[in-house]
Amino acid sequence: MNPVVRAVDVGRGNTKFIVGIKEDGTPQCDMFPSQAAPSESLRDQDAWGAKRKTTTVPIEGLFYEVGPDVHLAADVFSANMLQNDHYCLTPEYMALLLGAVHYMQLEHIDLLVVGLPVATFKQRRWVAALEKKVQGEHQLGNGKRVTIARVKAVAQPTGALMYYGLAYNRVAELRKERSLIVDPGRRTFDWIVSHGMQQVEKRSHSVNRGMFDVLQSIADGISRTTASQYRDYDVIDRALREGKKPVIFQSDYDIAPHLAMALKIPEQAVAEMTRYVGDAADLKNIILVGGAAFFYRKALKAAFPRHMITELKDPIFANVKGFQYAGTAFSKTHQVGVGPELENPEVPHVLPRSAL
Template sequence: METIVRAVDVGFGNTKYVTGCSGNEIRCTTFPSIAYPSARDLSAVPAAERRKTVAVPINGLFYEVGPEVNLAADTFRATQMHDRYIETPEYAALLRGALNLMKVNTIDLLVVGLPVAAFAAKKAALEKAMTGKHEVGGGRTVMVRKALAVAQPQGALVYYASLHQKLKAIENEQSLIIDPGARTFDWLVTRGMRLVQKKSHSINRGMFDVLQAIATEISDDIGTPYRDFDAIDMALRTGRNPVIYQKPYDMSRLMPIARTIAQQAVSSMMQWIETSYGFQNIILVGGGAFLFKKAVKDAFPKHKIHEIKDPIYANVKGFQIAGMNYARSTFEKDARVDAAESKMDGESI
């Protein structure tokens, strides 16, 4: 019987999850990390009115999550950006929404991620919370037999090593993985695949800080509160100015603010890692990689910075690879032990 391994990366900006694997291909998708509570189950709404979302029941409420969750938006953007995020019903709703959309009923091993700063303190509690039966909406449940939590950038290291056939070679190398996300700027120093805890950390200086700073400047300029963070984010990624009051708004004068925030994050990291000459690999991933790239390159002028195509999925793809390797070694070992014990029982009879 096939062992089912799946991975979910619930970030502050997006929830990424694995839908399946075929050979070396890992299929992933994403939806915004936004959860809107309601007193009613949306599955009772006529099909023609339904959005591409699921209503996850938690503590007497139904949290709407999924690809079209922005159609449920109200004036309050329901995000939970704080250090106890994984303990909130919104986090549970996002993860269970991903389980629903995976279209499986049982998962033998679920791999999830944590920001580096929270990893040591939250790992055991998160693994316990993820194990067991989950109500995922629409009357469905998903059973998770075992959960494994890893530091988010560690997934990127595994994916990078797998992509470049370096899983063996990297065991003797020192690496730095940099992951600018929505809320946190994470970095991980490793020797081989082992985390160097005292040099690894995360700070609250991610893309959200950039978007918020730019929104404040725009608000002052137009004389009214401006909070269309999605429009600013899209403008930064595409180079096309957002449309405000039916006219393109020139954001070029605000770019120094974005670059300064990126430099602040990288400067904080440099204080933790102390020296940089020993790194064989410096890997830049995450949804904010495009904006933080220059600050990282300026900090490491003598290094080659390795980037990954679709960096937003680097962590979750690495989670999946690590999970499959773990399952292969652990579950197969258990199967051999069971077979040996069965054989001994037969002989004793």
């Protein structure tokens, strides 16, 4: 029987995961907002009205509600828990991870691949602590349990590199090339430079210049113009993605005058990245992924005018799909749990060769 492999990418904006494998063998992705609403007791299940799409995960004596409809439960402060660099060790992170596992509807997982921001991934003790914490048996909502036999944490953008190799059928070439993978998300702007499948650590990093800062900049502009305290970030986010005017105080609001200022965020993020990456003359591929790719495209093109920038389809799911493919390939060629590349502490940044 094939080992059961699944992947989760707990971002600071959205938790992306592989909910199952389609008949054609491709992974089926899903996501929910990365917000967890804690409470002391289990909520009475929806006596009135439609059932809300959430699940409740018990962790360290509290109950955390997570899922697509969490906005109906969450208080505004809970999202802030995911901001520190070791967020992967908070109960909120665990609740989101186990919430994703809940939606997979499995009792046993042989290998779970999880992603971390590049800066967090550099802190080896946090990576080891996370893997240890996630491995084992866990209680999910509704009295269900899951056993996770093996956990592998990887830097988030490495998933996209793996996915790119497969999607473009360039696996063999990629092994010899240098690539830059740029992954703007809700809170962090991550990038890695890879040589073949290895991450070049001193040229890879992340900075806190994500879509959240963009939304905050526009919200400040709206607040000034309307003499209010405008804070509805999700409305601005949707308006930017869909190219529509948001409705504010019952009227269509033109956010265009605030865009010049908001575009400074991607410019600053890319400027910081170029301090690590240089002019990228040695880089064969520049790959743009992450949910915020659409807003960072312009700044990236401006910084690397002589390169072609490759944007992956469904950029928000690129990392988690890559994790899934890598985990599956790895589990096929190694008995999960005894992989030499993964066990050797001397080469922790080497992706499993079998991944591509």
